[in-house]
Amino acid sequence: MRYWLMKSEPGDCSIDDLASFPGQTVAWYGVRNYQARNFMRDQMRIGDGVLFYHSNCKEPGIAGIARVSSTAYPDATQFDKLSKYFDVKATPETPRWFNVDVQLVKKIALISIEELRRHPALERMRTLQRGNRLSITPVDPAEWNFILQNLVGD
DNA sequence: GCCAACGTTGGC
DNA sequence: GCCAACGTTGGC
Numbered sequence: 001m002r003y004w005l006m007k008s009e010p011g012d013c014s015i016d017d018l019a020s021f022p023g024q025t026v027a028w029y030g031v032r033n034y035q036a037r038n039f040m041r042d043q044m045r046i047g048d049g050v051l052f053y054h055s056n057c058k059e060p061g062i063a064g065i066a067r068v069s070s071t072a073y074p075d076a077t078q079f080d081k082l083s084k085y086f087d088v089k090a091t092p093e094t095p096r097w098f099n100v101d102v103q104l105v106k107k108i109a110l111i112s113i114e115e116l117r118r119h120p121a122l123e124r125m126r127t128l129q130r131g132n133r134l135s136i137t138p139v140d141p142a143e144w145n146f147i148l149q150n151l152v153g154d
Numbered sequence: 155g156c157c158a159a160c161g162t163t164g165g166c
Numbered sequence: 167g168c169c170a171a172c173g174t175t176g177g178c
Contacts, residue, residue, distance in 0.1 A: 007176090033161075056176050113177075131159045133175045156178085163172080 002048045003139035004039070004068070005127050006102065007055040015052055015063040015107050024104035029075045030085045031099060036136040041072040041098045049144055050102055053127065054110070055135075061112040065152070070101035111151045121146045 006028065008014070018026055031037055050066040074095035077085035090096040116122050126137035 060177070133160060
């Protein structure tokens with residue numbers, strides 16, 4: 001079992017959007033970075049833990065806990081000419097982009113990036129490193145446990 | 155909206 | 167395969 005932090009712009013899909021979807025589940029489409037794709041395609045398994053992170057917004061931070069609820073499958077938007085995620089080089093026979101499904105476990109009181117930076121136990125978190133831009137990053141089990149035990153209320 | 159940092163593209 | 171130019175990300 002692995003742990004992940006997955007960024008979503010709340011303007012695209014917020015934690016409340018996720019909560020309102022059927023099955024409180026969303027296809028994590030639109031990833032167009034090879035490292036992030038490889039995490040989904042090669043390493044994610046059903047049940048992996050997810051920190052649902054709001055990025056590029058007024059209050060960046062962890063907005064909820066989720067879980068990986070499918071293994072990776074071809075991202076449908078790569079074949080859709082009308083989608084901004086269309087990829088002319090991708091075909092159904094040789095898809096280039098993949099996504100998993102992510103299901104809400106629970107919404108939490110936002111843990112701001114400022115709060116995250118305050119804790120020495122989290123100072124090595126991938127997403128807090130200078131220059132990090134990856135939208136999907138592995139989370140160390142110790143970091144996951146620290147966050148759930150100390151920063152997530154009931 | 156600024157801009158540092160990083161990934162990708164494409165000419166050579 | 168180098169690397170300059172360009173596009174994107176995302177905190178501030």
